[in-house]
Amino acid sequence: MNELILKGAAELSQLMADGQVSSQEITQACLDRIAQVESAVAAFLHVDAERALAQAQRIDRQRAAGQALGPLAGVPVALKDSFAYAGAPTTCGSLILRDWIPPYNATVTQRLLDAGLVILGKTNLDEFAMGSSTENSAFGPTHNPWDLERVPGGSGGGSAASLVAFETPLAIGSDTGGSIRQPAAVTGTIGVKPTYGGSSRYGLVAMASSLDQPGPCARGVLDAALLHRVIAGWDPKDSTSIDAPVPDVVQAAGQTDLTGLRIGVVKELGGEGYAAGVERRFTEAVGLLEAAGAQLSEVSCPHFPLALGAYYLIMPSEVSSNLARFDAVRYGWRVNDDGRHSVEQVMRRSRGAGFGDEAKRRIILGTYALSSGYYDAYYGSAQKVRTLIIEDFAAAFERVDVLISPATPTTAFKLGERAGDPLAMYKADLCTIPSNLAGNAAASFPVGLSPEDGMPVGLQVMAPPLADDRLYRVGAALELALRQQWSGPLWAELVRREESR
Amino acid sequence: MSPAERLLDFDQAMALFDPVLGLEVHVELNTRSKMFCGCSTAFGAEPNSQTCPVCLGLPGSLPVLNRRAVESAVRIGLALNCSIAQWCRFARKNYFYPDMPKDFQTSQYDEPICQGGQVTVEVSGQPYLIEIERAHMEEDAGKLVHVGVTGRIQGADHSLLDYNRAGVPLIEIVTKPVTGTGAQAPQVARAYVAYLRDLLRGLGVSDVRMEQGSLRCDANVSLMPKGASQLGTRTETKNVNSLRSIERALRYEIRRQAAVLVDGGRVKQETRHWHEDVGLTSPGRSKEQAEDYRYFPEPDLAPIAPSPEWVERLRRDLPEAPDQRVARLRLEWGFSEAEMRDVTGGGALDRVAQTVAAGATPTAARKWWTTELARWANQAGVELDDVPMTPDQVAEVQALIDRGVINDKLARRVFEAVLAGQGAPDEVVRSLGLAVVSDGAALSQAVQRAIAAQPEAAQSIRQGKVQAVGALIGQVMKDLRGQADAATVRQLILDELT
Numbered sequence: 001m002n003e004l005i006l007k008g009a010a011e012l013s014q015l016m017a018d019g020q021v022s023s024q025e026i027t028q029a030c031l032d033r034i035a036q037v038e039s040a041v042a043a044f045l046h047v048d049a050e051r052a053l054a055q056a057q058r059i060d061r062q063r064a065a066g067q068a069l070g071p072l073a074g075v076p077v078a079l080k081d082s083f084a085y086a087g088a089p090t091t092c093g094s095l096i097l098r099d100w101i102p103p104y105n106a107t108v109t110q111r112l113l114d115a116g117l118v119i120l121g122k123t124n125l126d127e128f129a130m131g132s133s134t135e136n137s138a139f140g141p142t143h144n145p146w147d148l149e150r151v152p153g154g155s156g157g158g159s160a161a162s163l164v165a166f167e168t169p170l171a172i173g174s175d176t177g178g179s180i181r182q183p184a185a186v187t188g189t190i191g192v193k194p195t196y197g198g199s200s201r202y203g204l205v206a207m208a209s210s211l212d213q214p215g216p217c218a219r220g221v222l223d224a225a226l227l228h229r230v231i232a233g234w235d236p237k238d239s240t241s242i243d244a245p246v247p248d249v250v251q252a253a254g255q256t257d258l259t260g261l262r263i264g265v266v267k268e269l270g271g272e273g274y275a276a277g278v279e280r281r282f283t284e285a286v287g288l289l290e291a292a293g294a295q296l297s298e299v300s301c302p303h304f305p306l307a308l309g310a311y312y313l314i315m316p317s318e319v320s321s322n323l324a325r326f327d328a329v330r331y332g333w334r335v336n337d338d339g340r341h342s343v344e345q346v347m348r349r350s351r352g353a354g355f356g357d358e359a360k361r362r363i364i365l366g367t368y369a370l371s372s373g374y375y376d377a378y379y380g381s382a383q384k385v386r387t388l389i390i391e392d393f394a395a396a397f398e399r400v401d402v403l404i405s406p407a408t409p410t411t412a413f414k415l416g417e418r419a420g421d422p423l424a425m426y427k428a429d430l431c432t433i434p435s436n437l438a439g440n441a442a443a444s445f446p447v448g449l450s451p452e453d454g455m456p457v458g459l460q461v462m463a464p465p466l467a468d469d470r471l472y473r474v475g476a477a478l479e480l481a482l483r484q485q486w487s488g489p490l491w492a493e494l495v496r497r498e499e500s501r
Numbered sequence: 502m503s504p505a506e507r508l509l510d511f512d513q514a515m516a517l518f519d520p521v522l523g524l525e526v527h528v529e530l531n532t533r534s535k536m537f538c539g540c541s542t543a544f545g546a547e548p549n550s551q552t553c554p555v556c557l558g559l560p561g562s563l564p565v566l567n568r569r570a571v572e573s574a575v576r577i578g579l580a581l582n583c584s585i586a587q588w589c590r591f592a593r594k595n596y597f598y599p600d601m602p603k604d605f606q607t608s609q610y611d612e613p614i615c616q617g618g619q620v621t622v623e624v625s626g627q628p629y630l631i632e633i634e635r636a637h638m639e640e641d642a643g644k645l646v647h648v649g650v651t652g653r654i655q656g657a658d659h660s661l662l663d664y665n666r667a668g669v670p671l672i673e674i675v676t677k678p679v680t681g682t683g684a685q686a687p688q689v690a691r692a693y694v695a696y697l698r699d700l701l702r703g704l705g706v707s708d709v710r711m712e713q714g715s716l717r718c719d720a721n722v723s724l725m726p727k728g729a730s731q732l733g734t735r736t737e738t739k740n741v742n743s744l745r746s747i748e749r750a751l752r753y754e755i756r757r758q759a760a761v762l763v764d765g766g767r768v769k770q771e772t773r774h775w776h777e778d779v780g781l782t783s784p785g786r787s788k789e790q791a792e793d794y795r796y797f798p799e800p801d802l803a804p805i806a807p808s809p810e811w812v813e814r815l816r817r818d819l820p821e822a823p824d825q826r827v828a829r830l831r832l833e834w835g836f837s838e839a840e841m842r843d844v845t846g847g848g849a850l851d852r853v854a855q856t857v858a859a860g861a862t863p864t865a866a867r868k869w870w871t872t873e874l875a876r877w878a879n880q881a882g883v884e885l886d887d888v889p890m891t892p893d894q895v896a897e898v899q900a901l902i903d904r905g906v907i908n909d910k911l912a913r914r915v916f917e918a919v920l921a922g923q924g925a926p927d928e929v930v931r932s933l934g935l936a937v938v939s940d941g942a943a944l945s946q947a948v949q950r951a952i953a954a955q956p957e958a959a960q961s962i963r964q965g966k967v968q969a970v971g972a973l974i975g976q977v978m979k980d981l982r983g984q985a986d987a988a989t990v991r992q993l994i995l996d997e998l999t
Contacts, residue, residue: 097560102554102559104559104562106561202562203562206561236565240803318797320595321593324597324605325560326560327604329662330558330559370595370796372793
């Protein structure tokens, strides 16, 4: 195993700065690793070796010429396949976009390129980011490197899996109901959903506009913070992005003392339905946070149990409208375009053939929820619940600085286990959804392996809007405490397993 | 197209029913860029040359609101005496159609930016109050060009799409039901749209060119039996592309609906399409199964909250309202009310004002725009604004008359030639040799010829019957093909014979 693939972004950056390694060597090591493990993991939908190496070479030249470079210049990154990357396929895991190549870059993509990062390729996801397992990808599921029989979570399972398959040190995800945090939790990686509006959605193919948020994925807290800083910040192209300074997440990722930090454990996110192994690791982590100086208390957020229901009205409503444009008229897969069918027939058949079951299910749900006569009862009521959840958070953040909960009720489930049971699948996002509805910042950090199945467990931290730095402060403290306990990062266990095979 | 339907005589219809109008006017704003992206809004460019990921609705693209469009919307609202929302949102109107890049239109639904205004329009000296329900912002759709024998969607071989217009900012102005207009309903509708056109032009927010679609009117009308209070079923007529068509289309719909009702039938609630060439409407999309647009607040745009201070500043800077302007100009020009009605009724106000500004007297300017040019426009079936002669040119013709280069009669030939595209007035006068004969020798020779041709008339004048001079003037003018100044000719004859 090439040592380079195990190193984090901050360390690689330092090695490049010291002239010990080139971006081309790092990039080649990642590409070699991808070639080696993809057949088993299937984290990528598209690998762009040519452009990755060209960018790496450009960065190496610039460095050699003594040009000032950003801290992540030359570091490889994987991009979820729902972000527009000009010239590369951007399928969103859907047949309907299987041949679409965007003519423009998402703001996140552009910021990665401008900062000198090397985009390795596009990672797998549930179709249009709808799912919690990547099994809804039209191009086949991604496998969890901890156990190839299990799912890597979703929708950003490809990005999360690529990190612990050591194919890339960094990845980009997007989080609508937990699509960054839930895969992070079940793969033992770090995933951050910034405050809604904290990073630009321009060029992220929309699932639910009022909930979607791009964010960083990494194996280490500092790496995530460095990536967060590159992609975050106001974008004039996204009217919902916030025109405010990005919280100093990198500085926060260097703090490990939690003295004086008030942490609330959400009472409603635990108990029945939560796996014993998850609760056990969570409780242990609470002890570690306390030991790091935090003041722990229990906080009630009484409306959180309504979040899942509200989410499954608001999200599909927006989905039904956002996915309307995939009508095969301007782009996308076209069916029955033989001159004998009307435009309506071509649109209907293309959508029928191009969308998978989950996409169709949500389009139908949303269309129904927005229908005249049902709007008030469904969409209207759900928006009221959303307000109540925002109020729950506001009240809680009067008392504590951050809230914590398990990131997911269970560890990674087996491929196929929930495929036929949408409701069971939806419950994977039980803990993560409230922060999407309220728009506050949240992240998942690894807190160990469940004693029940040996699979990773994640702890969720939730911070008030624009206090994303607090996530990193808690994450850094946890990371330090757990490293001491495990004599290294959690993922080192994966390396040991691979080497002993 | 369906065969012509039975129509009731208009007067008969009016004896039985009261029409109720509802007018929806779409105004294309003349902002340089589109509603939600930076693309140009210029009319007539190469198809799809003015598009980008946003107005093509490419996956991942997001709208950014054009602040200038909001300002125009607020100014329009203020000019219509509406109240301006302190907080409002866009909404998505969801429906599938190939000319809608996102398959939803970003519009406003239950939170329009302007609400509850009113304007007064005049028809034959009678004022009519038109109440405005709302004015809201939305984006325009692209354009479908159907290729095939019919040129319409039915029977087309294929269709071409031009998204240059997609995303151009629109303001939709909707009236409350307009009642009590009786037989004047079609004229009231026309006068209202003409008023809006003048108002919007005065605000400088739109090109207001109906034939280019920058001002479009959907005319709703229903009939109520006289004395009833329950509104009838309405139809909505689209493709009404001129002031004249509004009047004609409504007249047609009233007569058609009256015939349906008199025959004991039921008016179908539907969209109808006006055919200017044949002067009738045909049914379009049926609204019986009302389409459910599944409106919901647009999550990609922040709410709009115009500050009261800003709105007040815009209110202060509003230009004069059209009716106030008419009153002021009438006094300035010294016109009678009837004379002014001639000008405004014919849509000549701006043209007359511009002609006066170019140096002509108000009376001369009025004369040409309400007679010669109005006649030409009417025959050509175009609006006065589209007559191919500028106010400057009209003032120039008048100056030629005032300088004695041509007379009134010749002036009409100059107008004809200029309108026929033969050049500017002075060129036409030169090229057609229309200038009056002012060469003394040529004139006295013509006078001599006239005296010789009409010796009796000449004799009468010598005997002191000066009124006989008319016959000789006529003879000279005939001889010179009208190209002489009558007063000069008269003096020459009298000098010769008395």
